[in-house]
Amino acid sequence: MNGEQQTPSEVIIEETRNPLSTYIIKNLMLEVLGYTDKDIDPEGHYFKQFNYAGTQNDLFRLTEGLAMKKEFIPNDIRLRNAAWGCHGDNLFEKSNTNFNRKEIERLFETFSLLLNQNIIAPGMYRESPFLPFFHVTDHGLECIRQKEILPYDYDGYLSQIRNVPDIDSWVLHYMTEAVQCFNSSCYNAATIMIGLSAEKIVLDLIEAFKIYLTNHKANLVTKSNLTLQGNIDTSFSTEIDRVWQISAKYKIFIKYYTGIKNHDSSITMLDESARNTFYEYIRLIRNEVTHPADIKKDETETLLLFVSFIKYITLQTKLTSTFKNV
Numbered sequence: 001m002n003g004e005q006q007t008p009s010e011v012i013i014e015e016t017r018n019p020l021s022t023y024i025i026k027n028l029m030l031e032v033l034g035y036t037d038k039d040i041d042p043e044g045h046y047f048k049q050f051n052y053a054g055t056q057n058d059l060f061r062l063t064e065g066l067a068m069k070k071e072f073i074p075n076d077i078r079l080r081n082a083a084w085g086c087h088g089d090n091l092f093e094k095s096n097t098n099f100n101r102k103e104i105e106r107l108f109e110t111f112s113l114l115l116n117q118n119i120i121a122p123g124m125y126r127e128s129p130f131l132p133f134f135h136v137t138d139h140g141l142e143c144i145r146q147k148e149i150l151p152y153d154y155d156g157y158l159s160q161i162r163n164v165p166d167i168d169s170w171v172l173h174y175m176t177e178a179v180q181c182f183n184s185s186c187y188n189a190a191t192i193m194i195g196l197s198a199e200k201i202v203l204d205l206i207e208a209f210k211i212y213l214t215n216h217k218a219n220l221v222t223k224s225n226l227t228l229q230g231n232i233d234t235s236f237s238t239e240i241d242r243v244w245q246i247s248a249k250y251k252i253f254i255k256y257y258t259g260i261k262n263h264d265s266s267i268t269m270l271d272e273s274a275r276n277t278f279y280e281y282i283r284l285i286r287n288e289v290t291h292p293a294d295i296k297k298d299e300t301e302t303l304l305l306f307v308s309f310i311k312y313i314t315l316q317t318k319l320t321s322t323f324k325n326v
Contacts, residue, residue: 019102020072021300025063025110027150028072030119032062033136034144040065042081050084052141053124056132057088060107064099070152073098085127119143151179151306164314166321168204171197171313182306187297194305199246201316206253208323210237213256216264216326226259264326269319 020028033052038044041062047054061082067073077098082088091097091104099107114120119140124133136144149156161167161175178193213220213233220232228235240252257269 017074017100018299019100020067020106021303022106022110022113023300023303024072024150024152025103025106026113027148028063028066028070029059029110029114030144030147032059032066033120033140034147035062035066040069042079043084045084047136051125052136053127053134055085055087055124056111056134057082057086058084059111059134060091061088063107064097068098072152073103085124085133087132114140117143148307148310150303151182154179154183157306157310160310161313164317167313167317168200170200171317174200175309175313178306182302185299187299187302188295190302191297191305194309197309197313201313201320202246202250202253205316205320205323206240206249208320209253209257212323212326219262220260221262223259223261226256232256232260264322266322266326267319268315268322 032040033047035046036048038046040046045058046062047058061080064073065079068075068079075098077094077096080089080096089096091099091107093100093104097104111120115122115134118137120134121137122131122134123129124135127133149160151157157179158172158176161172174193174197178190178197181187181190181193210233213236217232222228222232229238236252236256240249243249243252257263
């Protein structure tokens, strides 16, 4: 055996690498479609140069280049040179691509998904009206602009949270640890840290609501089904301080919030189904993994939680700030 040959243990490690999920591949493709640097294609090309059109081969090649740049996949095989708009060769793992077989199949699946979602459409102007030629639709261009930043991008994901106005330092701390856990494949631990962030957001929201009630109690009008014990601010504080569970506190907050019918016009809250669904989801998921229930969270489930949580943090932090300052 010479020095360049792989040992049996190295072969096992290579063959057992977890393939990129369809969700991650889709996010890579969306980023590639809007990419404007010359460092992921051997010829220095990108889709904007060709009016956001090309072939399936172009998309797969640049997706592989970006995945290699982000170190999602190995960089063992040199990225293939190809003229823009060519059909290209079929991909074979360990031959002409660093993608493994499952990832190659998911490239095809994701390409079909982009077609079905009207992000891309068949045909490239002046070349061919048929696949594998395609162009990005107007809807697709908007999707590119709104592409999520995944927790694999450590600095990029956390910068979104840092840039939330008035973000609580503990929320940022918990989410920093959540991202660290995720990138160490500790998905249960990541879920717990997201749950802690969600609970801190709720506690901050409740304290801000107390301030809001105190400052505006003279003008607030309550509905008939909201029973008060004294003034609305003291009634809320007394009732909410009697319970210790975050979920119980949140229900009391919702009862009082919805029991007022003339909130200040600047108050904007998550719609009822969204706030209840997301909070209950966070609560149940965290409880599920903080007790010895022999449950393992997988990568995709945890990833979707990270993606949706950015919007939750942004909206709830804005509401907390408004309660304090209105």
